Amino acid sequence: MKTGSIVTTATRTGLSLLAAAGLLAVELTPAAAQEGYYRGGGDVILVTPNGEILDYMPGQDEVRAMRDHRGRTVLVDPWGNVVATVMPSDGYGRARRRQSDVDVYSNDGYRDRGYGYSEPGEFTGTVPDYGEPAPVEREELRDNLPGLIDGSEQAAYDPQYDDPLRQPMPPAISVKGKSRAEITALQVFLDREGFSPGVIDGKMGSNVTKAIEAWQQATGETLDPNNTEDILERLRFNGGLPITTYTITAADAAGPYVAAIPEDYAHKAMLPHLSFTSTTEMLGEKFHMDENYLRELNPGVDFSIPGTIIKVINPGPNKAGKVARIVADKSRKQVLAYDEADKLVAAYPSTIGSSDTPSPSGIVSVERIAFDPGYTYNPKINFQQGANDKILTLQPGPNGPVGTVWIALSKPTYGIHGTPDPSKIGKTQSHGCIRLTNWDATELGKMVSKGVTVEFVD
Template identity: 45%
Template sequence: MRLILASTALLALAACGAPDPEASPAASDRAAAASPIFTAEEIDRALPAAATPDPAAPSGEAPDAPAAARPDPGLVRLQILLDRSRFSPGVIDGLRGENTRQAVAAFRKAEGLEGDAIDDALMQRLAAADPRAATTSYVLTAEDLAGPFSPPPSDDLATQARQGVRYTGPRERLAERFHITEALLQALNPGVDFRTPGQRLLVPAVGDPALPAVARIVVDKTERALRAFDDAGRLVAFYPASIGSETNPAPSGTLRVNGVAPEPDYTFDPDELSYGSGDETVVVPPGPNNPVGSVWIDLSRDGYGIHGSPDPAKIAKTASHGCVRLTNWDAEQLAAAVKPGVEVRFI
């Protein structure tokens, strides 16, 4: 990664990753006849189903759910409550996985509870922290449906630069706003085709809890997680993260925050980078599907930063090119709470 500080913009260089049709008329007709996967009441009264232990796992926790697994309404509720408590499970998908397990463990430790169990004590603490219902209703507006939109991100950066990196459509825009996968958003609202304003959606009541001022950040490369602490040493946020790779590792030791660039450009410069097959400099414009997402937190080692992502479902499940990648909403939350000079320790 490289970052150029200019008088008018911060250019994020190198990441550490036709509008998408929302549904065909035939698909929409079929969806209208279907029932939602869960109702609001089912989510609000649900408790996560017991995990199936994985004998091969050192601690016996359940493995990440396969892609075809059916979401669990109790896990949907748990993930929403964690998100609202600033202990992020990443994207809300209703599936059991390592990101949710680690967020549970981090919350329990902050609350003086041991282990990573999803039990009554955990659910009561989370519910007490924010007693609102887990879901809410939202009415689609004309602004939600208005473009311009971009085709899905391409592996070819020149194509991305030419076609743009805006949302692929209203469904992706709304899924990101409510921190949920597009698949689960559609499953909760099977009769919605995301092309007509005035339709009512069931969505996570995620809110936007602001962090207190962050004084120190710890990036755990083994755990694939980032923790933020205030000046009293209290843990104020936990985020799953993609952190480097074997060929492009994240740094070690202590760095500092240089500054924050909202809506950064992404520049591939073959003279500065050790990966990629292109031989020309390419500048990808700002946008939520930019390879560095919606925000860049510049660090004191040239080319390294903490930033967003065009694919929230892959956070902590794939590698990066040396930087620390979060979901866009987690990166934005963190960026709003840091200032130049904040310590960032890689362990």
């Protein structure tokens, strides 16, 4: 699993720090981490409401630039959630270091609060008090954002969100002041229900919001993400505690693993298998987790030692059933799966096409499903990758270009597939195909069959 470049400090000793302060002490990434997103006006970083430094630039079709009541530039998603605040890198670093000097966190503050990685026992909904974040008084920016890479006079955000979505769903209730522990419980509930939030990382974002909306559409219920007691009660009946323990096996530690996955396809083609690069990458994918989050839940743990007991997400079994129709909603960046009665039964965040290699429009159908597929690169019919101008054969593996599943569509070269970069699903662009996390693609692949229709909608 590929993860971002954020480096956490030693003060990350568990999720109790978020329950205590709603913040996560981090060590700043270099200014180069944001290079290419902004220029001019000094170095800036994007800081999430949880205090994280965003290690990617949200797509122009994902956010809108606005001002909060303090005059700061904020990036807001289509559902009204603040994705990040634009801040000077130096000033933020000094403020964060001062804060980390005085904050004291407890390793066991997350224990016995209903989230489940203490000893097994009665499920409790007791949680600490949480402070409300400062409100954002949103208004459209009338002048350009200094330093936007395109240099345009207006922030170049896609105006499609000024209009209702093509397939409007019951809007999700905005999340207010929830800790990472509570958001984790929400993500696990949705994942077990078949309405995937993508990687489980304890962070609220558009993928979680879309999952809530799709779940509401399917069930006819309203899910209040702020009602932790209700979410914990629901978890009791769909799999139990959201976090459990796992003992690392000898097979886990042995792999096989590769030292690194090269970017160049010609170099990829030289590898005997596009395997995981580490035990943590493998375990993160096994338990639907962000790799950094796995490390945060287990500070100081050596994951290469068999017999080590670690804390992991408890995602539950894959959703089962038969999917008769798929809708790939380009504007929502979401795949919606319907059964024979045309009932929505599953939904997955996705990356669908790009401006250079757009996805097809209209209706196509599933031609075949391949698990653990190899990949043939042909620059004459695929995209151009680097300087590669010859046909290349890449071996199977979770770090291959199409991940662990390939669902071929009736339009040649297009398909639904997995990815080696699950944390970027819904946040980046693909080469025209529909990209899901490996675990979501596997779940969907086992529910579809040849002839299932796939409708691309704008």
